[in-house]
Amino acid sequence: MSSFGFGLLCLISFTVPVPILAWLDRIWRKR
């Protein structure tokens, strides 16, 4: 893997899960 690819992978890894987790926190809160 190139350095550029590693950086891109890191960027994706720390951005893509953010809206998913935020949505789960909002929608499926334990009642």
Place this chain on the structure above:
Amino acid sequence: MYAGHYAAGLAIKANQPQAPTWALLLGVGFLDVLFGIFVMLGIEHVSVTPGISPGFSLDFIDWSHSLAMSIVWALLFSSFFWRRGKAVALAVGFAVFSHFLLDWPMHPHDLALWPHSSIHIGLGLWRLLPVGWWWVELVFIAAACCYYVARGRSLWACAVVVLLHVVNSPWLAVAK
């Protein structure tokens, strides 16, 4: 550390529910977002080390991950949230700085005190425990998620964090 950062973000959210979830979750990974951008721009350097845990060597990460810059990024990121109140801004700032605190046990002496400092710190569990680091991080994730769920929040968010940790395991990770 990867998924553990998200677990920390969820725990901070449980402690400060008024803080925006997206800001906390982006905050805990903010140093690595910067790292990704800086590597692509050629400002910071990484090399892939197949067969040597964790599969890569962070050769120069001083601008995103040094102690001094972690504080600077935390202050800068939290400054956008002062209008929401001191507690929210502090929670968001702590989320950003927590990245440095949680990286310290894992990183092998690649965390500089400040950019271009000759002093680098890091306990180095990635190297000392090529597989065991994953279990150490899992214990932290479990503790953070227990706190988060005990405060009445989403079990599913924790499930996704655990899934991310499994994907990042020494057995499945892309870079290993």
